[in-house]
Amino acid sequence: MFLRYFLTVLLFCFTSALDPFEKFAESTTRHTNNWAILVDTSRFWFNYRHVANVLSIYRSVKRLGIPDSNIILMLADDMACNPRNPRPAEIFNNVAEQINVYGDDVEVDYRGYDVTVENFVRVLTNRLPEVTPVSKRLLSDESSNIFIYMTGHGGDGFLKFQDNEEISAVELADVIEQMWRKKRYHELFFVVDTCQAATLFEKFYSPNILAVGSSKRGEDSLSHHVDPKIGVYVIDRFTYYALEFLEKLKQDSQKTINDFFHCCPKHLCISEVTWRTDLFTKRDYHKTLLTDFIGNVRRTEIVMLNSQLLDNIIINSTLNQTFDKQDESKQEFTYISQMPILD
């Protein structure tokens, strides 16, 4: 009887000892790759500032290391080559017009009518049709850190897509939970710049999420200034000050997420920047580096060259196909008439 008691206690100790082990292991695992999803949901020329917002963030994200293959950029309308743009192929986020945020090296994955709630949800959950090319897919895994930035027109618990549909906060929370269940992210940083932005992430319930919005419930996020030469507002307040903050970052910067949360105080942003950290339990956001999300860690796999690999290459290369060419030389080819209807 004593033995049985002893064994039960031992078993209990083992099982409870596993838990602290796991927790310890998880808090020190790092992410191995970074992804960024940048979405502009507004159409029409007067929403120029939303496209400028997204492209400014795209520029920073690219500058800090995330390559185009790991960025999904969605622009709901074309502003750069819009006939109303007095500066073709250029988008500015400042009246000084110093930086062309559209740049010379931009790859837009979803544009125009392709930016819909359905496509956005499918990208996040990877439930895309088989024929979708790799550049339009979010190929993240359980050790990816994902940075999501959304901008457009929003309201209490929803974000408007393209002027005819909307995504609700409940839906978005469920999508993120699907991502968690399918092990599609390690940590998620969610930034929103719309009116009543905080209501969009208040329904989240999945772990390891940090979220910040440019305004709280009942408040409008305001735009910053007009460029009279273009005739529209060119940037929103939150993104303008966030950009000022991000432009000073370098790849080895030690700035934390908490610094980013305070980048736009109330006297500058007028609306109150609200953030949510209760789901981010494994680490302390005061010590989490911003470059964990906006910078990049590339996955490297070290492979040893072995004889098996080399044999395969030599056997299957085009070297052996030169003999086949001579067999086909007897066939004659010809150009055909471009208008055979004449004959």
Place this chain on the structure above:
Amino acid sequence: MYLMQLIYSITFLLVIHYCSSNEDIYKEELYIRPLASGHTYFNLLFTTVVSPDILKSNIIHHYHLFPKVIADVVRSNGVSEFHVSLTQGLWRYDRWGMPIVGAPPGAEVWAWFNQDEEKDVSSRWTSFAHELGGLLCASLNFVDSNVSSSSPHHSFRPQSILPKSKASKLDNSLLRYAVLPREIVCTENLTPWKKLLPCVAGGSNHKGLAGVLDNAPKLHHSAYHSLRMDLRQICANTECTLTQLELSMGLAIVVDTATSKPNYNEWTFRSIFGSNIAQSCPLSSLTNIYVDLQLSSTHTFNISPEPDYTIKQGQTPIIVYDLHNEKRKGTTFLMSCNYNKQQQISSTDNQNNNSLPSIMVHRYATGYGARDGGIKTVIKLNEQDQTEQITLLYFEQIPWYFRVFLHTLKITTLDDNSIEIKPEHISYIPGKDRQRSYQLELVVKTQQSIIISFEFEMAFLKWNEFPPDPNHGFYIPSAVVSTYLPSKSNYILRSLNSFSLNQSLSSSTSDGFVRVYSESLLVNLPTPDFSMPFNVICLGCTAVALAFGGLHNLTTKEFGFGEKRPKIPFRQRLEDLKFRLRASRHALVQRLFKKKQHEHTE
């Protein structure tokens, strides 16, 4: 162990070296043509020729200058040839003459597929369009909806070589043609397209002609901007027993080079592209710049530097600069040109007629209202050039929501509406709602300018089939007119032998075949009012109307307490009911009997 690894790696490197001796050939060319309207036409051509073994499956390929992504996309979908173009702007045939190759506004993709028993052409077309769209950052995935795709029967014949046995019978189901008039082309399409070129490393300061592609805003500051990619099989030798794969990538822009001085035009590489050409690309076997001086008869030119040599194409002198020349090695190539119009009074008539092109196509939407409309296409022929009849092949693709009536098709001459022309051949595939678009092909033999017109009615779309901006309107793609030009030597056109210009310029091997594109039309369908205030007012008014009655009662009637109704026991109520029934039966009987009595007496 280490020695074995060393031996294996050396063998590996030798294998790579051997494979690279089957050389890919890469050529860069820039064709410049000053136009009479004060614009200048620049056409950048990058041609890569490679062995067709790259399309064989189940072997490991070695890629030298040919982009791997294109080969993968083409091989996995069994594509024999494809042509894709993304264009912003309309080519003005009357002011700018003939382009080297035309393109409709928006996106145009067409491809011929190989015969394959396993996968059908539609699924391969869908997969191909998706992959190409992802590659070029364009929304080409919309071509798989049947609104935009069709299989022409007579237009868009293969531009590849085919085995002589198969050349006579072509299966049209292997051809797919799609056009998306709403697609825009911007830097996001130029970026991935540019990265397929061999000499484009990351960042800027590219060598060779690709260096002019760095400043995208300057390239888009143009009246016409067209990006294209063509892949096809060509003859490798003169007997045409061996084949090669040719990938031709082109960027055509038409830039306004007029200055404030009247009749004086000026441009330099720096003003057009933002940079000069720094060094030539070491991977290219040919880097030429051609300047077409067709205006030299009416304008005086001043071009620097001095050309390397001059060739004559028909009546036009073309000066050529060879950037691989020894004297240019390691230097930056700058070019500047200015020209002004000579004052000629006597030969102005002659000059006007010569500047009119052989053929021009214009298209108009006719009608009014939201129920029906019509389309009129005017094909203008330059009558001075026509000595005999010319055959025109007219192709049109109309989305299903504009229901075309074939019985309203009328072809008349431009000068006189009453003279009707009977077409040689009509090929018409009617559309099906939500499944297929209307496809019309006409063959017309004529010597004069003609008008082709027909009518359509508009369909009602379901409320969720409208795009997010429904009041913008719906596009009808351009009409394509294919023909052989009568005086072919006057034009610089793409020849079938080689899409690069160096061969076609020295000897006029072009057969004069052109495809002329018209405008695309924008027509409004009957659109419901999606505007939010309207919907809110409707709902609000309905609610008010329904609630009004009750509210009126509540507010206008007086409420008071009344007498309590006496409670009658159930048995008593039953007795009352029985009594009532008996009474009514009695009354009914009485009535009937009364009638009978009346009948008797009368």
